[in-house]
Amino acid sequence: KFVIKAYRPCERFPRGGKMSQHLDSLKVGDTLEMRGPVGEFEYISEGKFLIEGQECNATRFNMIAGGTGITPVMQIAAEILRHPGDTTQMSLIFACREENDLLLRGVLDEWARLFPEKFKVHYILSDAWPKNWKYSTGFVSEALFKEHLYSSADDVYNLMCGPPIMLDKGCTPNLVALGHDKERIFSF
Numbered sequence: 416k417f418v419i420k421a422y423r424p425c426e427r428f429p430r431g432g433k434m435s436q437h438l439d440s441l442k443v444g445d446t447l448e449m450r451g452p453v454g455e456f457e458y459i460s461e462g463k464f465l466i467e468g469q470e471c472n473a474t475r476f477n478m479i480a481g482g483t484g485i486t487p488v489m490q491i492a493a494e495i496l497r498h499p500g501d502t503t504q505m506s507l508i509f510a511c512r513e514e515n516d517l518l519l520r521g522v523l524d525e526w527a528r529l530f531p532e533k534f535k536v537h538y539i540l541s542d543a544w545p546k547n548w549k550y551s552t553g554f555v556s557e558a559l560f561k562e563h564l565y566s567s568a569d570d571v572y573n574l575m576c577g578p579p580i581m582l583d584k585g586c587t588p589n590l591v592a593l594g595h596d597k598e599r600i601f602s603f
Contacts, residue, residue: 458491462503473572477564478507479586481577485509485518487603488574496530506535506564510555512542537563555585557592567594576603
């Protein structure tokens with residue numbers, strides 16, 4: 416099964432999302448050739464992971480996702496939570512434009528409820544939010560990270576995936592400002 420958000424043309428993005436619109440146009444029974452998952456990051460178990468084949472360790476992960484960038488960090492979280500003996504802790508910040516964009520929020524909230532010692536999630540919306548919104552609004556910031564992510568330490572690794580401008584202008588500079596080593600920041 417796939418979860419696909421079709422990005423239609425709008426004022427901000429006049430052409431919309433080419434790939435998401437193509438996927439949305441497919442009918443049941445159509446075929447599509449895909450590959451993956453592939454990448455430079457592979458989670459092994461109990462805080463052990465590979466980056467470009469090099470073994471690394473962490474007891475805590477900061478995870479920052481923007482929009483559909485939730486996909487790779489969610490896969491890692493699922494793998495950690497699948498194994499009761501894996502004590503790796505995770506703190507996730509999930510940023511989207513509006514509440515309806517928070518893909519798989521029900522699953523994330525359920526994980527936070529079932530595994531409070533291992534998994535925390537905090538949401539931030541940039542464009543529109545309901546009146547009773549109890550999470551953050553605006554954009555990722557140093558203050559947001561300081562409040563909701565683990566502090567810099569040798570056992571903390573930062574994983575992020577989202578729009579390049581969010582990662583390059585918002586996430587990395589704010590993590591570095593809080594003392595996180597660039598060598599311990601990984602972008603999918």
